[in-house]
Amino acid sequence: MEGFGVHTSMWTMNWNREGAEKAIAAAVKYKMDFIEIALLNAPAVDAAHSRQLLEKHQLRSVCSLGLPEHAWASVHPEEAVEYLKVAIDKTADMGAEALSGVIFGGIGERTGVPPTEKEYDNIARALQAAAKHAKSRGVQLGVEAVNRYENHLINTAAQAVDMIERVGADNVFVHLDTYHMNIEEKGAANGILVARDHLKYIHLSESDRGTPGYGNVPWDEIYAALAAIGFKGGSRWRASSICRPRLPTVLPSGARLPRTKRKSWAMVCPSCATRPRNTA
Secondary structure, rough: OOEEEEHHHOOOOOOOOHHHHHHHHHHHHOOOOEEEEEEEOHHHHHHHHHHHHHOOOOOOEEEEOOOOOHHHOOOHHHHHHHHHHHHHHHHHHEEEEEOOOOOOOOEEEOOOOOOOHHHHHHHHHHHHHHHHHHOOOOOEEEEEOOOOOOEEEOOOOHHHHHHHHHHHHOEEEEEEHHHHHHHHOOOHHHHHOOOOOOOEEEEEEEOOOOOOOOOOHHHHHEEEEEEEEOOEEEEEEEEOHHHHHHHHHHHHHHHHHHHHHHHHHHHHHHHHHOOOOOOO
């Protein structure tokens, strides 16, 4: 998993045939290395159709999700395993490289009290079973640390690392997002350094989910930390839905910061700086 990509929510929140055709064509137009497909309704995805489109355009992909409430791993570990197996199968059938995101719980899952050991034990047990199934399908799993207002369980890089080490599977990695790190980490670089041995994927998002370079994220610090750990994973830009009406100008400018920091980008991902981009 390597290169610079974009989240499909820039074009669609419904990964049906129409949404897939629109987002994949647009990602190719903007010369992305890969796309991140939001599996908001994993069981309904037409994986064969998506795979055909991705292969036609020679576009790589990863998938992401948050679990529905009936499958929150902290309270319903068995249901979480079953839902994750379906999502993993869809990911594999599409030819995507990984399933990442809030694979341990839901967006909006908050109890109002600190996490308990029972919650973490349930999550670890569910992810162990999911990782075993994912390995059989050639899929990697990413655990994304998100801010406390979206989920109360894994908010920092240190917590993500702790969970991955509990799971103990070699196909599970840390997934960070600079938007969440801006809220939760005591210095953006610290999160990257803490996760260094497990970090394979990072979302390059501004503090307001807007255009990178126009908010509060310390980009030089981010790139310096990635270079210091020899990061070779994937990075993806995501903006909020308010950007969609202005995509013709917003997306190129949003991609400009990581693409024009050539010196730092070359240290972070040497092959991405020189790889010919798909122009089909």
